[in-house]
Amino acid sequence: MTEPDKGVTVAQEVKPPYGTILQELEAGMVVPFLGAAASRVGCVGNAPGTLPSGRSLSEALALDARFPAQDAADNWDLAKVSSYYVDGSSRSALRRKLRDVFASGSYKPNSLHRLLASVSRTLLIVTTNYDTLLEEAFKDAGKDFDVIVYPADNREYANALLWWKHGATEPVKLKSNDFDEEDLGKTTTIYKLHGSVRPHTDKWDNFVITEEDYIRFLSRMNQAVPGAFRKYFSTRFFLFLGYGLNDWNLRVLLREVGASEAVSWAILHQPSPFETVLWNRRKVTLFNVTLEEFVAEMEAELQRKHGKTGP
Numbered sequence: 001m002t003e004p005d006k007g008v009t010v011a012q013e014v015k016p017p018y019g020t021i022l023q024e025l026e027a028g029m030v031v032p033f034l035g036a037a038a039s040r041v042g043c044v045g046n047a048p049g050t051l052p053s054g055r056s057l058s059e060a061l062a063l064d065a066r067f068p069a070q071d072a073a074d075n076w077d078l079a080k081v082s083s084y085y086v087d088g089s090s091r092s093a094l095r096r097k098l099r100d101v102f103a104s105g106s107y108k109p110n111s112l113h114r115l116l117a118s119v120s121r122t123l124l125i126v127t128t129n130y131d132t133l134l135e136e137a138f139k140d141a142g143k144d145f146d147v148i149v150y151p152a153d154n155r156e157y158a159n160a161l162l163w164w165k166h167g168a169t170e171p172v173k174l175k176s177n178d179f180d181e182e183d184l185g186k187t188t189t190i191y192k193l194h195g196s197v198r199p200h201t202d203k204w205d206n207f208v209i210t211e212e213d214y215i216r217f218l219s220r221m222n223q224a225v226p227g228a229f230r231k232y233f234s235t236r237f238f239l240f241l242g243y244g245l246n247d248w249n250l251r252v253l254l255r256e257v258g259a260s261e262a263v264s265w266a267i268l269h270q271p272s273p274f275e276t277v278l279w280n281r282r283k284v285t286l287f288n289v290t291l292e293e294f295v296a297e298m299e300a301e302l303q304r305k306h307g308k309t310g311p
Contacts, residue, residue: 016265016287016294018301021239025119028185030237032116034127034134035250037242041110041291051107051131054078061085061097079249083210095153098207102130103197111295112241113137118302120145120188124232128194128253130207135190145188149196150224152217153206159223162204171204176226184232193224193253214249221256233257238264238284242291244271245278254282267294 024030036054043050052060058078062069065085069075086094109117110133116125117137127134138145147164149171151157161179162171166187194217195206208217217224243266245251264284268275271286279286287294 014287016267016289016297018297019305021237021265022119022298022301022305024237025116025123025239026121028122029235030123030239031233032123032125032239032241033243033254034112034125034129034241035243036129037244037291038112038127039110039129039131039133039242041112041242041295043110049106049108051133052101057101058082061094064097065089079209079211079214083212086210094209095202095205095207098130098209099197099202099205103132103199103202103205105199107131107133109133109137109140111299112291114141115295115298117141117143122185123188124184124191124229124236125188126191126193126257128208128250129192130194130196132197132199138188138190143188145190147190147192147196149192149204149206150217151195151204151206152208152213152220152224153195154204159220161226176223179226179228181228181231184228191229218249218252218256221253225257230257240264240266240268240284241294242267244268245275246272251278267291 021030025032039051040053043053046052046056055076055078058081059075061067061078062075062081062084065081065088067075067081067084075081082094085097113134114137116123116134118141120138120143125134135145135147144166146166149162149164151160151162157173160173160175162173163179164171194208196204198204208214240254243250243254245254264282266279266284266286267289268279268286269288269290271279271288276286
């Protein structure tokens with residue numbers, strides 16, 4: 001029998017420290033990072049009422065644009081397919097297509113969104129997702145929250161941040177270096193790094209999705225992740241939910257964000273050996289459990305600690 005690689009930190013048999021994670025979430029000392037899989041917790045395939053996976057979205061765009069794929073796997077490269085879609089039509093056409101998907105009102109917050117809304121008091125939550133399911137979960141829970149979007153897809157505001165304070169219909173526009181660390185920690189803040197739709201207007205829709213978008217976004221990383229955020233990050237735990245590291249742009253993003261000196265955790269079901277090594281190099285303890293299992297265990301921990309059921 002082959003001995004396991006003792007240099008790789010993958011807790012396949014050890015469970016996540018659910019009690020510690022809950023304690024630090026409630027204290028505002030954890031920064032959850034939500035990847036694409038976080039918006040599909042509980043989803044089975046492409047059943048009606050479920051947000052499409054990145055692969056499904058890419059396949060839909062490829063079909064519309066008649067993407068010249070040599071094999072089926074070519075249709076799964078969302079950045080490349082999106083670039084081709086724009087080249088064959090326009091950026092506005094792609095925005096309308098994405099808005100039809102992410103602002104349709106057909107999807108509901110899942111158990112992970114509701115869990116974060118339930119435990120949050122003054123969290124900073126970072127997400128690369130375009131949908132507004134997390135925001136809807138906070139509204140449903142009656143919790144105050146601000147939304148900050150880095151508008152990389154909007155040339156007029158590309159070097160600024162758009163900050164919707166709780167209940168505001170229009171954002172405050174400010175330069176990255178004008179953002180004060182003292183503004184963080186007063187209420188929960190949802191920080192949308194790759195853009196977002198807005199439920200009632202397309203005026204502020206932004207998407208980092210094409211190959212060119214990612215290159216431009218990463219070249220402006222100092223504006224996208226201002227110094228105030230980096231300082232805030234330096235004293236917090238990181239909790240990565242729904243992130244694989246197969247995409248190069250995510251690897252660069254997570255490296256540039258910079259982890260704190262504290263232990264960080266990642267929840268990823270059946271990681272590849274490649275992903276395992278990369279998480280380990282980032283000093284992140286990786287737990288091989290599903291997000292569904294993670295949420296169920298956290299809800300059980302809430303019951304144990306507070307005598308109440310999950311959201």
